Amino acid sequence: MTASSIRFIPILMIGGLLLTGLGCRSRSEPKPATISTEISIADCMSDLDLNNLDTALQRCNEVVDAYGDKPAALADRSLLLTLMGKTDQACADVTQAMALLRQESKSADPMVVHELNVRHKSCKQRDTIVGKG
Numbered sequence: 001m002t003a004s005s006i007r008f009i010p011i012l013m014i015g016g017l018l019l020t021g022l023g024c025r026s027r028s029e030p031k032p033a034t035i036s037t038e039i040s041i042a043d044c045m046s047d048l049d050l051n052n053l054d055t056a057l058q059r060c061n062e063v064v065d066a067y068g069d070k071p072a073a074l075a076d077r078s079l080l081l082t083l084m085g086k087t088d089q090a091c092a093d094v095t096q097a098m099a100l101l102r103q104e105s106k107s108a109d110p111m112v113v114h115e116l117n118v119r120h121k122s123c124k125q126r127d128t129i130v131g132k133g
Helices: 003-025 053-067 071-083 087-107 110-130
Strands: none
Touching: 053 071, 071 087, 071 110, 087 110
């Protein structure tokens, strides 16, 4: 192996990890016929710019307006709200999404279920520490 091929291997590994991570993050939710094809649940976190979270929140709000009955939309917005330091609002989205999960039961995406369970535990722990629970 040459020195240049040794340097190339980590680049391939990083590229593979990024593709794997994007594949794991992808969630497919069926679009109802009444929803515009211009917006999808994935739009909330697509092209996320951590330096412009307000714009991302506006986009997430549009997604939640269109897909508020889908736990994935609320889960994504709760993550964004957490990044913005709006923990109470994030936890409210988690609570609402958990209620929707109970209604969906077996049809829910396992990744969404896992994300929401982790966030729900975090919210409950925060409430206990702050004295709300």
